[in-house]
Amino acid sequence: MRYDSITEAIGNTPLVRIDPAVHGLRTIDLYAKLEMLNPFGSVKDRAAWSMAGPLLAEAVEHGSQVVELSSGNTAKALAVIAGMHGLGFKSVTNRMRVPEIKDLLLLLGAEIEELPGQSECLDPTATDDPLTLFHRTLAASGSAYLHTDQYFNPRNTEAHLTGTGPEIVKDLDGRVPDWFVACVGTAGSSTGVARALREEDPSVRVVGLVAAKSDFIPGIRTIDEVQEVGLFDPETYDTMESVTADQAIEGMLTLNRRCGILGGPTGGAAYFGAVRHLRALDAESEERRTAVFIVCDRVESYLSYVRQRRPDLLGRPPRRNSPADLSEAEVGGAPSVTVAEARRWIETDRPLVVDLRSPYAYAALHIDGSVNIVDELFAELVRGGLPFSRRQPVLLACPVGEQSARYGALLTRMGHPDVRSLAGGIIAWRDAGAPLVRD
Amino acid sequence: MDGRPLYLEPRLEPRLRSLVAAHGTLHSIVDALGSPLHVVVPDQIAENLERFRSVYRSHHLSGQVFYAHKANRSSALLRRLAATDAGVDVASLGELQHALGAGFSAGRITATGPKNPEFLWLAARAGVTVSVDAVAELDQLAALVRKHTLAPVRVLLRLSGFESSGVKVLSRRSRFGTPVRELELLLEAVERHADAVDPAGVAFHLDTTSVTEKATALEGSLAALELCRSRGLRPRAVDIGGGFGIGYLAEREQWEAYTTALTAAVLGRRPPLTWGGHGYGLRNESGTLRGTLGLYPAYRSVAGAAYLDELLARPAASLGGRPLAALLLEHLYDLHTEPGRALLDQCGLTLARVLEVRTQEGGGELLVRLAAKADDIALEDHGVLMDPVVVPRGGAGPGDVPVAVHLFGSLCLETDLITRRTVFLPRRPEPGDLLAFANTAGYAMDFHATRAQHQPAAGKVAAWQDGDAWRWCLDDQFWPITPARGAQ
Numbered sequence A: 001m002r003y004d005s006i007t008e009a010i011g012n013t014p015l016v017r018i019d020p021a022v023h024g025l026r027t028i029d030l031y032a033k034l035e036m037l038n039p040f041g042s043v044k045d046r047a048a049w050s051m052a053g054p055l056l057a058e059a060v061e062h063g064s065q066v067v068e069l070s071s072g073n074t075a076k077a078l079a080v081i082a083g084m085h086g087l088g089f090k091s092v093t094n095r096m097r098v099p100e101i102k103d104l105l106l107l108l109g110a111e112i113e114e115l116p117g118q119s120e121c122l123d124p125t126a127t128d129d130p131l132t133l134f135h136r137t138l139a140a141s142g143s144a145y146l147h148t149d150q151y152f153n154p155r156n157t158e159a160h161l162t163g164t165g166p167e168i169v170k171d172l173d174g175r176v177p178d179w180f181v182a183c184v185g186t187a188g189s190s191t192g193v194a195r196a197l198r199e200e201d202p203s204v205r206v207v208g209l210v211a212a213k214s215d216f217i218p219g220i221r222t223i224d225e226v227q228e229v230g231l232f233d234p235e236t237y238d239t240m241e242s243v244t245a246d247q248a249i250e251g252m253l254t255l256n257r258r259c260g261i262l263g264g265p266t267g268g269a270a271y272f273g274a275v276r277h278l279r280a281l282d283a284e285s286e287e288r289r290t291a292v293f294i295v296c297d298r299v300e301s302y303l304s305y306v307r308q309r310r311p312d313l314l315g316r317p318p319r320r321n322s323p324a325d326l327s328e329a330e331v332g333g334a335p336s337v338t339v340a341e342a343r344r345w346i347e348t349d350r351p352l353v354v355d356l357r358s359p360y361a362y363a364a365l366h367i368d369g370s371v372n373i374v375d376e377l378f379a380e381l382v383r384g385g386l387p388f389s390r391r392q393p394v395l396l397a398c399p400v401g402e403q404s405a406r407y408g409a410l411l412t413r414m415g416h417p418d419v420r421s422l423a424g425g426i427i428a429w430r431d432a433g434a435p436l437v438r439d
Numbered sequence B: 001m002d003g004r005p006l007y008l009e010p011r012l013e014p015r016l017r018s019l020v021a022a023h024g025t026l027h028s029i030v031d032a033l034g035s036p037l038h039v040v041v042p043d044q045i046a047e048n049l050e051r052f053r054s055v056y057r058s059h060h061l062s063g064q065v066f067y068a069h070k071a072n073r074s075s076a077l078l079r080r081l082a083a084t085d086a087g088v089d090v091a092s093l094g095e096l097q098h099a100l101g102a103g104f105s106a107g108r109i110t111a112t113g114p115k116n117p118e119f120l121w122l123a124a125r126a127g128v129t130v131s132v133d134a135v136a137e138l139d140q141l142a143a144l145v146r147k148h149t150l151a152p153v154r155v156l157l158r159l160s161g162f163e164s165s166g167v168k169v170l171s172r173r174s175r176f177g178t179p180v181r182e183l184e185l186l187l188e189a190v191e192r193h194a195d196a197v198d199p200a201g202v203a204f205h206l207d208t209t210s211v212t213e214k215a216t217a218l219e220g221s222l223a224a225l226e227l228c229r230s231r232g233l234r235p236r237a238v239d240i241g242g243g244f245g246i247g248y249l250a251e252r253e254q255w256e257a258y259t260t261a262l263t264a265a266v267l268g269r270r271p272p273l274t275w276g277g278h279g280y281g282l283r284n285e286s287g288t289l290r291g292t293l294g295l296y297p298a299y300r301s302v303a304g305a306a307y308l309d310e311l312l313a314r315p316a317a318s319l320g321g322r323p324l325a326a327l328l329l330e331h332l333y334d335l336h337t338e339p340g341r342a343l344l345d346q347c348g349l350t351l352a353r354v355l356e357v358r359t360q361e362g363g364g365e366l367l368v369r370l371a372a373k374a375d376d377i378a379l380e381d382h383g384v385l386m387d388p389v390v391v392p393r394g395g396a397g398p399g400d401v402p403v404a405v406h407l408f409g410s411l412c413l414e415t416d417l418i419t420r421r422t423v424f425l426p427r428r429p430e431p432g433d434l435l436a437f438a439n440t441a442g443y444a445m446d447f448h449a450t451r452a453q454h455q456p457a458a459g460k461v462a463a464w465q466d467g468d469a470w471r472w473c474l475d476d477q478f479w480p481i482t483p484a485r486g487a488q
């Protein structure tokens, strides 16, 4: 395979059979369409290229910025495509809740704007919602923007009608699967594929999956949110079912660990939803049938999403020398000094004064002559052993004397003979009228 | 309708639940004072204050909780708070007088909002802290201080238009506050008026449910305070305003089922759920849903003190990713908050007597007319959808079959609907019954009330528990030392 441009590598993704030992269906062959193997990482590469491609020449001529309402994958593909053509890209959204994706977009040179939240007090003078205002701005600006409009643009659907759908049929040796299962975000992939399959064989059953209403699965919508999508038509689906975030992660784990398919939560949701739907139908006949679901994107971008919901999956062995291991008695017994004692002690014995606050707070005001080692860094430092000589007395200070007591107890346990915590912290120091400086 | 009732049952905590269940008491108060009637529960506001305080404590933060008086005119609530260590945020001359008269010393008061000269003078005269909106207001305040040889006034610089780094958070434009990019000009004015004002810190109030926007503003405030310090000032506090919200409904599922059904109704896939098919901001454009649901998110799992907690736990990206609470603490800043609605959570209810229950020809919803105007029960004005609780007059009513009703007010106006929503009640109300609208103390009680058509605006009483019994007095008669006020 030799290409002149990376965009030629979009499409023609593999269709991989899921081992029946994993899904447990007796009569149904289940296949995953690996859209995650598109060059920019997701099913949205097709739509982005289909929508933006034909307009790029003109956009380049006018120096237009590409804009889209997108929380992730479409933005990623468009950011790359725009960048390759020397254009800027801006994503407007309030759904981008996964930090890695935000960072990745910024890295790719995208500009991100978050829409404001709902007003706490209903504002009767508010003329329009932020989205309407966004559309109005675009309309008013003429050719300054190339708006791909993925929720309404028929070229989104078309990319799948002419690409994804026919590829599935070709890889099944000209046969149409009995079921097609897809998550619904813009509805572009599910609608396009469904149309392509039905043109070949109208008996295909299409299952649309949405996120459970109060749940959040990146990339898909809830049953209410899909109603706001121009490409969404309830007639496309034989059934709509919902998947919770936990189920999506469960499905994702199965794909990742047992199938070697490193798909993200949407792929997990599709797998989970497919198996759940098909299990009931598995017994009803002995005939061999096939089902296809889509794995939209890759797991790597969702680690913080997983960490938030299933921290157990990212568990690490306990650490050495951690202040978390101290008993309350040890913390309570940590040597401490009052502000007055500390001031005298500093005069006579010159202890090393360690300020555990953030560098910003330290820079604003601190005890003269102190050093700043922010608590997180300090925790790293002590993991490896005592960071000071045992002959050097140490005074630890934090805002209210709580953290310093913990670290004082820890250093004492680690064998430091003269470490003390400033009781009441920098706040007590200030309240006692002791001097704080700004160098 | 498609059969199943779509209930939106109010969230009732024990105190309000007990009051709603005190049928005899509620009927006798309305018999005495008429319908509509507001009942406030002063002891609850002290409990809510304590919840905010405990969030402060858990982050080791000091600073004041200022009750945003604008949310309710009640004297009883204000006086009950005066007996705690809370502060009060006043937004008018009248509110300032009220607060001083309720027992708040000047040190516990901040003045916010648009200010006329009398308000500014009394604030300066009494020595309350003034949240200054703009350079012009600062000039005006300084001139008053000099002209009347008053002591320097403590001021907070109210800011707006915060910008974030990396990801731009679009914020609704605000009428109030000085845009942060004009902070230098404001500080120049502060320096010019060094004899007349004492800059105690910065403030903001954002009208949004978004924690992200507020986190951006708080982060921006820390940067603004740093700028103050670099110019030799000694700021001590940041005031993050109010807007912590209330969770009005008991059950998430009811809210989700209702909003889904509303969407379907707007798209014509089920019968309307509102008077005249009103869509609460949603509309059907050739089968696609457009517009935005203009409703308060009535089911909120995180509101009030818990919202503050969440905000304080947010990491500040531009300041090394430390949580905002840790940064406030490390910088030795006091945190001020101005909860209005959130402090009034579960602090009261509104009672209205059923005057008429009319069956429509050809069936459909019952038409229920109340002895109250829509502006007396302004839940709808704030987009809060919540069922009233039926407080029957007699014993058991005629059967326990759920009914769908429309609730009308007593004005001679087609628009006087208590709510545009079709309300489902577990049983048919009867004339003489009361409907209790729970949790109306925040903005929904007297913020909008008028005396249109010579109809009375709702009266107000304060109620408290004395053992198992509920006792009450006129709102204005309530003082924290009122006799028989329970176990004081």
Ligand SMILES: Cc1ncc(COP(=O)(O)O)c(C=O)c1O
Pocket: A120, A121, B068, B071, B089, B112, B113, B205, B241, B242, B243, B244, B245, B338, B339, B340, B341, B342
């Ligand atoms: C300055 C200020 N503080 C506090 C509030 C109270 O907000 P809430 O009642 O939502 O807590 C408001 C409301 O508009 C306000 O303008």
